Structures are given as C-alpha cells and as structure tokens.
Amino acid sequence: MLKDCFTLRITRDLSPNNMELIIAVIILLILAVLLFVIYRSNNRLDITKYAVADKNIPKPFDGFLIAQISDFHNTRSKAVRDKIISALLESKPDIIVVTGDFIDYYRTDTEISLEFLRRVIPVAPVYYVPGNHEARIEKYPQFCASAERLGAKMLDDRLVSIVRGDSKIDIVGVRDPYFYKECEPVPERRIDILSEKLKSLLQAGESYIVLLSHRPELAELYADSGVDLALCGHAHGGQFRLPFVGGVFSPSQGLLPKYTCGLYETNGKRMIVSRGIGNSSFPFRINNSPEFVFIRLENIENADSSEH
Numbered sequence: 001m002l003k004d005c006f007t008l009r010i011t012r013d014l015s016p017n018n019m020e021l022i023i024a025v026i027i028l029l030i031l032a033v034l035l036f037v038i039y040r041s042n043n044r045l046d047i048t049k050y051a052v053a054d055k056n057i058p059k060p061f062d063g064f065l066i067a068q069i070s071d072f073h074n075t076r077s078k079a080v081r082d083k084i085i086s087a088l089l090e091s092k093p094d095i096i097v098v099t100g101d102f103i104d105y106y107r108t109d110t111e112i113s114l115e116f117l118r119r120v121i122p123v124a125p126v127y128y129v130p131g132n133h134e135a136r137i138e139k140y141p142q143f144c145a146s147a148e149r150l151g152a153k154m155l156d157d158r159l160v161s162i163v164r165g166d167s168k169i170d171i172v173g174v175r176d177p178y179f180y181k182e183c184e185p186v187p188e189r190r191i192d193i194l195s196e197k198l199k200s201l202l203q204a205g206e207s208y209i210v211l212l213s214h215r216p217e218l219a220e221l222y223a224d225s226g227v228d229l230a231l232c233g234h235a236h237g238g239q240f241r242l243p244f245v246g247g248v249f250s251p252s253q254g255l256l257p258k259y260t261c262g263l264y265e266t267n268g269k270r271m272i273v274s275r276g277i278g279n280s281s282f283p284f285r286i287n288n289s290p291e292f293v294f295i296r297l298e299n300i301e302n303a304d305s306s307e308h
C-alpha cells in the first residue's frame with residue numbers, strides 16, 4: 001500500500017508537464033548565467049602594456065608612452081569609458097592615438113564620442129586616424145571639425161613629427177581604404193591608393209616611423225613601406241575568442257583571421273593590433289573584453305619586443 005502511494009507520487013511529480021517545466025527552468029537559468037557573464041566581460045576593460053625596444057628609437061624618446069584607443073564605436077558602456085579615463089590619468093601617456101572607428105556607423109552617437117574626447121584631450125595630445133566606419137558616416141566631416149575644435153589632431157593621410165632636443169620620431173596616419181571608394185570602386189585599387197599615399201608620406205623619412213592605420217591585414221605593406229611600428233585595430237579581437245584557436249571572425253579577414261590582437265613581426269618591422277573597445281553590427285563579444293593598449297618605446301641596442 002505504502003509502495004503504491006510512493007509510486008503514485010513520483011509518477012505525478014515527474015509527469016511530462018512537470019519534466020518540461022523543470023527543463024525550461026534549467027535552460028532559463030543557464031541562459032541567465034550566460035547573459036550575466038557576457039554582460040560582465042563586455043563591461044570589463046583589459047589593459048595591455050607593450051614595450052617596444054629598437055636601436056632606431058632616439059635616446060630622448062626612451063620611455064615615450066603611447067596610449068592607443070581603437071574601435072571605440074561610441075561605446076554605450078559608461079563603465080568602460082570611465083575605466084579608460086582612470087587609466088589615462090594614472091599612466092600620463094605622452095600621446096594618445098585613436099586608430100579608427102571612434103564612431104559607429106550602425107548606431108551612430110557622435111555626442112558620446114565628442115564628450116569622451118573632451119575628457120581625453122586634457123591628458124595628452126590626441127592623434128586620430130579614421131576607420132571604415134567614419135568613411136561611411138555622412139556627417140563625418142562635421143564630426144571631424146568638432147573633434148579638431150576640441151583639440152584632436154586629425155591625421156587624414158598626414159605626417160607629424162614629434163621633436164625632443166635634436167631628435168624626432170614621425171607619427172603617420174593613413175585613412176581607411178573605404179575613404180577611396182568614391183574615386184575608385186575596385187577594392188584592390190583602394191589598397192593601391194593607400195600604398196601610394198603611405199609611400200609618398202614616408203619619402204623624406206629617416207626617423208623612427210610610427211604608423212596609425214585602422215587595418216591590420218596590410219601588415220606586409222606597412223613593413224615594406226618602411227614603417228617601424230604600425231598601430232592598428234579593426235578586427236575586434238575576432239569578436240569571439242576560443243581557447244587554442246584565437247579570434248573567430250574579422251571583417252576583411254573572414255573566418256579564423258590571422259591578425260586579431262597582439263604584437264606581430266613582419267620582415268623585422270612591428271605591428272600592434274588592439275582588440276578595441278566597442279562593438280558594431282554584432283553587439284557583444286565572448287571571451288574577449290574591451291582592450292586598452294599602452295606602448296612604451298625603448299632605446300635599447302639589439303633588444304627584443306615583449307608584452308608585460
């Protein structure tokens with residue numbers, strides 16, 4: 001009799017309807033935990049510090065600190081914006097470079113970017129090259145004028161020299177090839193235009209050359225042009241990062257892209273790729289928090305580069 005009651009209760013408790021409810025609750029719990037983890041990691045800020053040592057870096061620039069903000073995409077995350085400002089105030093870089101996509105084409109909010117720039121400008125001189133998103137935003141010229149009024153130095157295919165004593169380094173900025181789509185609809189030809197502009201900018205250069213360019217997939221072109229150190233973004237770290245695999249996807253490089261983050265060497269020249277700050281058409285990252293990069297230049301004979 002007792003056994004019959006027990007069997008009846010179990011049967012009632014685990015009826016098909018109850019089982020479905022339990023499975024639904026478990027799935028909802030897993031989804032809630034996943035969403036929480038994704039939210040947390042997308043509002044965290046990883047700070048990566050590199051030391052780039054080269055005998056061609058002039059002695060007065062030993063210790064010169066560059067802060068790199070890439071792919072900001074007018075991020076809605078106030079937490080991330082505040083963390084960048086805190087890191088800047090703490091580190092006191094010599095210059096700040098913006099390597100494209102400071103505003104987002106799909107969810108454009110220029111006011112977020114300009115307000116952030118207002119907070120960044122007092123820290124150090126800001127050098128800015130536009131990315132493919134700026135190239136597609138109609139009101140970029142107005143945004144550009146506002147950024148210049150705030151004090152940003154726009155490096156639209158321009159070179160500036162930073163002088164210390166009798167020495168200098170050159171900061172070169174090239175616009176994203178998307179800017180040339182009006183004058184040249186063939187994608188390969190746009191890269192040729194970028195290459196020609198870069199070579200003409202570097203013609204007179206004998207200094208240590210730091211290039212600001214949005215796209216990392218042109219690493220060989222940069223190295224062959226004589227760039228000593230290229231600072232890039234664009235790949236967003238591959239959006240999702242898998243253990244032992246790395247980034248999953250990048251615009252322009254497709255699946256399992258080669259250049260997503262870190263320091264690369266091509267023909268003895270270096271390139272640093274930031275995972276960037278924000279998102280665009282795909283609104284979140286997995287295992288790939290926003291990244292803020294610092295690069296310290298060092299004048300050391302025959303030394304290697306390293307990540308700290």
Ligand SMILES: [Fe+2]
Nearest residue numbers: 071101234280
């Ligand atoms: Fe981007």
